[in-house]
Every structure is written in C-alpha cells, then in structure tokens.
Amino acid sequence: MSDIDLDQRPANNRSAVLKSRLTSWDSIILVLTVLVLIIASFTVDNFGTSRNFTFMVLDLLPIILIALPMTMIIVTGEIDLSVASTLGLTSSMMGWLWNQGLSIESIIPLCIVIGAICGVVNGFLITGLGLPSLAVTIGTLALYRGLAFVVLGDGAVADFPWNYTGWVTGTIGDGAVPNVLILIVVLALIFGIVQHATPFGRSLYAIGANAQAAHFSGIRVARTKFWLYVASGAVAGLVGVLWTLRYSSARADNGAGLELAVVAAVLLGGVSIFGGKGSLPGVLGGVVLLTALQNALRLEDVSGQALNIVTGSLLVLSVLLPNVTSAVRGNWHRRKLRQASATSAQ
C-alpha cells in the first residue's frame, strides 16, 4: 500500500464507516438507554405500565425541550445556565398576568416572548459585549430567579383553566401516549433538522471548533450565537408555561436546579463541553437514559437526595468515559499492528 490512490477509497470505506458509527458515543448511549428501559421494565414493579410511561414523558418534557437549543449552544462552545431561572420567571409572570385578568390565549405567547427577551439579554451581554457565557448566565441565573420572586413572592397562582392543564397532563384518546409527546416530537424534529441538515447547523460545529476559521469562512459568529440564546430563552419560556400548567401552579421557584439536569443530559449524550462535537440523537438518548434511571429508582423508593447522586455521577462519567474508550481503542489498534508486523517478519 504505497500511494493512497483515489480509486482505492471505497473498498475499505463502508465497513470502516459502519464500525466507527457503531462504536461511537451516540450509539453506545442509545444502546445503553434501550438496555435500561428493558431491564427496568422487567425488574422494577410498575415501570412498564402505561401510567408510568405517561409520567416519564411528563418528567422528561422540560429537560428534553430545553436540551434542544442547549445542545446547539454547547456545540458552539458556549453555555446557558440561566434556562431554569428563565423558566421560573415566565412561570411567575404567567401567574401575575393571569391575576391581572388576561386571557390564557394571550398569556401563553406573551410568556414565550418574555423568555425570548431573557435570551436577548444573555445574547447581547455575550455576543455584543463579548463577555464569557459561563459568567453571564450564572449572573442571569440569579437575576431572573430574583425577578421571579419580585413578581410573585412566595405565593402561588393555581386557578388556571382546566382544559389547558388537562391537555398537558392528558393522553391522546385516553390511551398511553401523552399529548405533550406530539410537542416533543415536532420540536425535536425541527431542531434536529436545523442542527444536522442545514448550513446554519454546519456553521455551529465550525464555530465551536475554531471560531476564527469560521469567521474567515464568512460565518457570522456573533449573530449565530445571539440567535441561539434567543431560541434558548424562548424554549425556556415555553417550558415555563408547560410546567405551570402541568402542576397547575405558577410559582417563582418552579424548575429550580433544572439547568444541571439539562447540561448533564447533553454531555451524557456525547456533546463536547469544549464545543465542536455532538449530535442531537445522542442527546435525546442521554435525556431518556437520565429520566428512565431516575424514574426507576424513584419507583424503588430511592430518596430524592440519592437521585442527585445518580445525576452527578452520570455527569462525571459522561465526561470521563469517551476519553477512556478512545485511549483503549488507540492501544488496541497499536497492539494489533505490532502483532501483524511480528508475524509478517517471521
């Protein structure tokens, strides 16, 4: 094999591509997720019931929706930690606006706009002033949550119309498939297509891996990031509405701490915290894996505090494992070559 000539390319191509696909982190996570689902439905009482399925979907709804724009943001090498506070602020605003007598039909779009405005503030501070996103969104994490308490205090607003709250918790035709699953599927498809099959999506990876080269290629780095934060805020606003309707309770502390679960799921799904790498199917797997594990443990009466241990450990593992596997793979490859050359020398 002296020259790598072009015509030789396809020969070893397909099997090699297939092999690298199968051993990729995405596939490992997806297989792991299916395994957990299967094992849990056989070993954990009530896990496989349709009722529990509905609950699980409702549990993963906020994480999965916020993870969609979060994946894009982390792919560009940034982060948004203010999402759960944006959720809390929109929930508070929803309660306050309801108390002012506005109709629910105008409140819902208004809340999404409020979320988007939170994103505009983040986006301006990060791309307009060039501040680091970690610091900015930790700041707005505290700021938006604080505003939420200013709006609604310690109280709660609970008298939302039942046809809305009922839709969020209800199922299609009283079967096992929750109504909100439609929302999840539609949004995941939209975000998935944008991330993986549009020029905009391509540019995210270039920005995350090398922002300067992206700039030299005509990609508008700052503008792209700005819109990601707006999208992130708008989705967090939508989730604030859904959260409020699900529990039929607008509170300032709704969704507190949710940003950690979202970031954990995204990283678990194989997105690199340094940017430039990761895919949405992996992230969806990561969210389901995380939620299914927590759900199964809760059914086994594991306490809430112990559940945090699971989230935390998975987060650390998700950063650790890809490194370990690639090191192992490198060693294995070398050993194979050495053996091959040893036998050919004899």
Add this chain to the structure above:
Amino acid sequence: MAEANARPRLEVHDVTKSFGAVAAVQGVSFPLYPGEAHALVGENGAGKSTIVKMLAGVHRPDTGTLRVDGADVDFAGPADAKAAGIAVIYQEPTLFPDLSVAENIAIGNQPLTRLRQIDRKEMTANAERLFRRLGVPLDPSRPARGLSIADQQLVEIAKALSAEARVLIMDEPTAALSAVEVERLFAVVRSLRDEGAAIMFISHRFEEITALCERVTIMRDGKHVATELVADLSVDDMIRRMVGRDLSALFPKQDVEPGEVVLEVDGLSREGVFKDISFSVRAGEIVALAGLVGAGRSEVMQAVFGVDPYDSGTVKVHGRRLKGGSPRAAMAAGMALVPEDRRQQGLVMELSIERNVTLPRARKLARLGLLFGGTEREAAETWTRKLQTKLGRLTDAVGTLSGGNQQKVVLAKWLATGPKLLIVDEPTRGIDVGTKAEVHRLMSSLAADGLAVVMVSSELPEVLGMADRILVLREGRIAAQLTRAEATEESVMYAAMGQEVSV
C-alpha cells in the same frame, strides 16, 4: 565531527506509523550521531513531522523501535522523551507568554531552596549562565510575551540545555526568521554540535542544509529514500530524490493580457496598522504584496476581504462599492481569501475534509434550505481530486493531513466558491518544493483563465517569478509599485527596507 564508526546517540529503526488509512511513515531507519547535524528532508506529507512527533514522545510508533545510546526505548509521553535527553524545538515556540524568560526555562524543574520554595535567584542565574553560553543578550527577567520568534526559539534552546538535552530536534526553526536571525541561530546550533550534541534539523531551504548539516536523510511518501553525507550530494540530487522526478520550471507564470479592473482599493486606512493604501487588480493579473514581516500586508488584505475592519477608504469590486467588515459581502462579490495561518484561520482542524471544503459554500449547496451529505461529498470529491489532494477518506478530520495537503484543502475550499478575485496569503509557506510548484502552476493557470489574483508573499523568488506587478509595503504604506520588468531582488528589498529605488 563524528567518525563513521561512532555509536549513534539516537537511532530510528524500521519505524512505521499510520493514521487511519494514511500510512504516514513506513519502515524508516536512520542514526543521529553525537557532534553531528543531521538534516531530514522531504516534501510535505513525506512523514517528517510524524518522525519528529515520535521522537518527541507525542506519537508512539506502530512498529519498529527507537534506540537511545543503543538501548531500546518506548516513550509513553513527551516526559519520557525529555527524560531520555531529547528536546524538540518547533517552528512556533510554545512558551508561556506571561511567565518570565527565566521561569520558562526552568519550567518543570525549578531549582528549590532548602524550604522547598522556588529559588528565584538561582533560576535567574541559571538563565543568565545559559544565555552567556549561547552568546545571546537576552534579559531573563522579562516576560516571554513580545519576544520575536527568533528569540523565543533561543529561549527554547536554553530550556533544552538546562534539561541537559543531548539530542536537539528542530522542526523548521527558520521558517519565520530573517536572514540575520537564521545566522545567529546557526552559530548557536554549531557550537552545541561541537560540544557533542546530536542535532536533527528540518528545513525546506537547501542552502541552510548545506550550510549547517553533515548528513542528510531523504524521505518520500513516508518511506526512507537515502541517508548520505551532505558533501556527497548536490542540491539537484536532493531535490530529485525528494520528488522522485526533475523539477522543470519552479515559477511558471504565463503572460496574460490583463482584462477589466476587478478590484479597486482607494485610500484604505486603519489607525496604527496601514495608511492610504490604493491599488487595483485586473482580471488575469497576479499582483504581489511584498515587504518585511509586520509591514501590514496581511492586514490590508484581511481588511479588503472584510475579516478585519478599516477606518476609511473604499473597496470596489467590478466597480461596485463593497460593504466593509463583512466577509460574507466580499464572498458574494466574488472574493476569496486563502489566509496566512491555515491552522487557525484557514481550516477547522477537527472537522472532516468535506465539511471544510464546503464550509463557505454550504448555503449555496443547500436545497430548500436543507443539506444532505451527498451534495457536500460530491463537491468535496470534485475539488480535492482536481487539486490532487492526497487523503484517506473525505470524512477524516482535516488535521490528519500533511501541511501541503491541508493547504490544498484550503485552496479547494475557496476555488469551489468560483471566485473572480483570489487573495492568497503566503500560499506556499511551509510547503515542499513539489507541492509548491503545483500551487504556482495552479495560480498561473487560474490567472490565465481570467481570475484576478493578489498574492502576499515573503519569498522573493516567488514574488519575482509569479507577479505581473509588485506592491512593496513598508510600515503600513505602499513604498513602491514595480512592474515585472523593473523588479529585481534588490529593488524590492530596497523599497521594503526604506532605501531609494533607482529604476
């Protein structure tokens, strides 16, 4: 000088290394003797950098062995190579900019006081001792930030000496140095060699190899071609063995009747960087921007392309004024910029070859706003084939390619946009002679097809051979405009350095 029967300090024995489908090094062997400077030459992609990385402990050979003083070694990481007395000086030094020179030298083995605190006095004294030995007047207490590349390399050498390195590997150390700096570097290297160090030297400049080295190893396509005494080979011999063929014309610029004006730059200024730059480029013309490093050539062209802002002046393409500060507007007007620094500006190293090629054009390739793998692969396939890029799979990360092939990918990326004006910044820096000739031929034929070309280059032979007109920049201003007939090495250098040009 070493006798032929001396024991090699370091020996590379039948070493092989591949990355994915690309076999970078195949069965290469050569010895490095103490007290001898050994050149490693080959085209880009011949496997020189891979050899360096294996000696540095960054990569492990797949098969074969490295021997230090006759004993087999297996480096698990750069620390092991360092412990074995091997020091590597890269083209771009890797100092910590905010630490002082003395701290940089001592990093990793700082002298300690009895209380296990860092002994700063000893550290500074040590640095001073090393600089005296090297005969260079550097202040150990100044920060590394702001040192010239040449001085940074001297600090790296001092660092290697302080770690008592007995093998010094220099990977294209002279690429960014001026002639005076090269001479100073060589004086230092010669004295180290005479003290018994084994030196491995990589360069694309043959006059440097004949000036410095006793022995040369020639590689081609990852394989060992020859190891011989430099005195026994002519430069032509070396080139022939490197390329495996004779090189006819190095600079084959064809004469083209220039067409309409494509680019007009008028009074372009940027505070503190360049001032009042005006020139125009016609279709079919190659205009070179010459001048010393730091004269503002790259900055001017980056402002023209819109990746950098400018304060005043206008840029017109085909008579239409171009919005400043927007690479996207420049691209829409038919401009393409192949930047100076391909690792930081030209390519996204982690992304695949195909994604890199289609990056500036993704929006054009999309159908109904959607992109699928097929169209991108097709476009990438076409252009990498046209430029005869040597690669494994289009889905491999572009960082796995050799420097010359990476440059071809950058060219493919921009030629695929179908530009009317091509700006190339140091198009052949760090590229071997073979690929260099290919790039020159390509530029010439593109110009013949009516492309307007602006070339920024520090290599005078390239400027004189390729350009129809030459703009010489000095300290951010145009110091001279020379036609091909007027330009000589002397006239360009005089203008660049601020002397009167007598035509």
